Amino acid sequence: MVPVLMAGFTLKRFLPKIEEALRARSSGAGSSRVATRLSGKDEEDRQTALAGMTSLREVVEALQRSSGRPPANEIELYEDWETAHPGKPDPLDPFDGKRYGYYVQKGEWWIWSAGPDRENDTDDDIWLDQDGFSQ
Secondary structure (H helix, E strand, C coil), rough: CCCCCECCCEEHHHHHHHHHHHHHHHHHCCCCCCCCCCCCHHHHHHHHHHHHHHHHHHHHHHHHHHHHCCCCCHHHHHHHHHHHCCCCCCCEECCCCEEEEEEECCCEEEEEEEECCCCHHHHHHCEEEEEEECC
16 A cells, blocks of 8 residues: 655555445444543543534535535645635644644545644544544
8 A cells, every 4th residue: 555645644544444434334334433531631632623623524514515525635625614714713633733634535534633642643543534533
């Protein structure tokens, strides 16, 4: 598998998860979702991340309804968010202070937060897709 570069990092670990989710959807199987309990500041940041990712999800779903496709990439996602929310600052990942990650493949999309370790492409990343959140 060739690593995909996006937002300045390699998605080596994400692609197998994405491919597994696509296989599960095409076979009709659901994916298991496991929530990790956090405490203090990390839990507060997690809630902030969920809210920010939800606002981006609304933009993805609105574009899908109007054009039949999700935003093609992170740049288009944030441009669409800015159009829908003029004058408001972009939603940023509270864990690393950067834009949330966004990936599209075969019409399926994923938004993610770096999570408490503040690094993308690790096990504590928080994911949002058409089916909801996972960690």
